[in-house]
Amino acid sequence: MKISRVDHFDDTAFGAWHAAAREGVGAGRFDPPLFSAAQSAVAFRAADGPYDYEIYGAFVDGRIVGTVRLELPKHDNLNLADIEIAVVPAHRRQGIGTALFAHIEARVAELGRTSLFGVVNQPIGADEVPGVGFATRCGLTRRNIEMRRALDLPVADELLDRLEAKAAEKIGDYRLVTWTGPCPDEHAEQYAHLKSLLMSEAPVGDMDYEAEVWDVARLRADEKKAADQGRDILTVIAVAPDGVIAGHTQIGVSREGEHRAFQWDTLVLPEHRGHRLGLALKVANQRALQAGYPKHTSIETWNAVQNGPMVSVNLELGFREVERYEEWQRG
Ligand SMILES: CC(C)(COP(=O)(O)OP(=O)(O)OC[C@H]1O[C@@H](n2cnc3c(N)ncnc32)[C@H](O)[C@@H]1OP(=O)(O)O)[C@@H](O)C(=O)NCCC(=O)NCCS
Structure with a gap:
């Protein structure tokens, strides 16, 4: 398994990354509200947008099985790094999420950001999702709960x-x-x-x-x-x-x-x-x-x-x- 940065201006590379991210982030959820590749590309590539973006993939045999989206506010909250880590279901519980987190933690420190933020989506009525155990293991704590309706x-x-x-x-x-x-x-x-x-x-x-x-x-x-x-x-x-x-x-x-x-x-x-x-x-x-x-x-x-x-x-x-x-x- 190898972790590399993905060029979000390259349509082919971005398309492969986006498909894996959708699969990982959306698994087990009811009709997850995810941007299409085209909509994500608009947000990630906007030079005048309020965030800088970096994206990374965990590659196994040339295929992306895990993803990170790093969102860095530009106008305020300059200490903050918003991270979304996802691993496709077939490759979970093999340490890929942990490796992606270690990679991004180092990158965030290099950027001088001190606060890590992430979201865990917990469907109503479902068993506890893996994100809870994972985020806890990464040292994050639950700070707020919003309800999607x-x-x-x-x-x-x-x-x-x-x-x-x-x-x-x-x-x-x-x-x-x-x-x-x-x-x-x-x-x-x-x-x-x-x-x-x-x-x-x-x-x-x-x-x-x-x-x-x-x-x-x-x-x-x-x-x-x-x-x-x-x-x-x-x-x-x-x-x-x-x-x-x-x-x-x-x-x-x-x-x-x-x-x-x-x-x-x-x-x-x-x-x-x-x-x-x-x-x-x-x-x-x-x-x-x-x-x-x-x-x-x-x-x-x-x-x-x-x-x-x-x-x-x-x-x-x-x-x-x-x-x-x-x-x-x-x-
Ligand atoms: C959360 C997620 C990224 C974990 O990926 P992964 O590659 O399976 O994670 P790892 O194998 O590195 O697991 C690391 C630790 O996280 C915890 N963890 C992972 N899956 C878990 C589960 N199903 N239940 C409880 N704890 C779990 C465990 O402590 C695990 O360590 P262990 O295997 O030694 O017990 C993956 O399940 C996922 O993509 N979920 C959907 C998106 C998400 O919630 N992302 C996290 C918020 S940013």
Whole structure:
């Protein structure tokens, strides 16, 4: 077995690596939400993206049987290295994961990063997955748990009407504004600021993670990445009477191919909470999704389990649990 870095700009090498990574990361999970090779290539190759990427393969007889994806934040969290290690099922429990971890641990130290972060996906109702024992053995500890939930589409109009009426009881003079695609220039600066707050305003448990640094350039790079991946971003913002953006929600939706949409950020600023804006935003975006993308059959979302207000909105909409997304960290 030999471990080598893989050139993610080489389509053939990248395709082989991606197929092995998909097999390893997706094994035993329900319909895992994984990027296609083309979508991953867009993210990994974007020069203006917020992360640098390195990828590695464990080769046996010229075939990749284990993979590492190393993601290195560029604008914030400069001590952090986000790693995804996977071994295809037929080659597990032979020390390949351990060898990949040792390789990447050395590389991360060489890069001067001191905190390792990784995710273990635990399907609901399944036996404990190997990632738990593996991450523990690598010295990481479980810092936060998010729940992945799915909702079949369409949500009945009667339910959306009822939830909208419930939100209207408290929404007062806030106004909702909806768009598809890039954020209008008039809102871009405020909106980039809102994006920067998600990781400090949403509960992250015991994870050591700094506030993200966003500006309009990062917002535009993020929008370009989604467009290059064939995705539309559906956004709703809540605007306070004084013109301040009080909250927002986003759904990422593929224009073709995948018939599953993804809930991205939802955030209401602390001083604007208590007006049912979270519910109002989500119902409005749900309607936009169903009106614009009638072939889509589901939407998925991730929330920290301790995020009571967001979880209760999602339960009202009918989301059901699929798997735990456990965030593990060392340092
Ligand atoms: C986790 C994973 C990478 C392990 O790969 P692997 O090549 O089988 O790992 P190793 O053979 O090097 O195992 C190293 C240690 O991890 C632990 N471990 C691995 N599989 C385990 C399992 N099924 N149950 C309990 N502990 C396990 C053990 O301590 C093991 O040491 P041991 O074999 O001496 O008991 C692999 O199962 C996988 O790809 N899982 C899906 C993706 C994932 O969860 N990645 C980890 C998060 S970044």
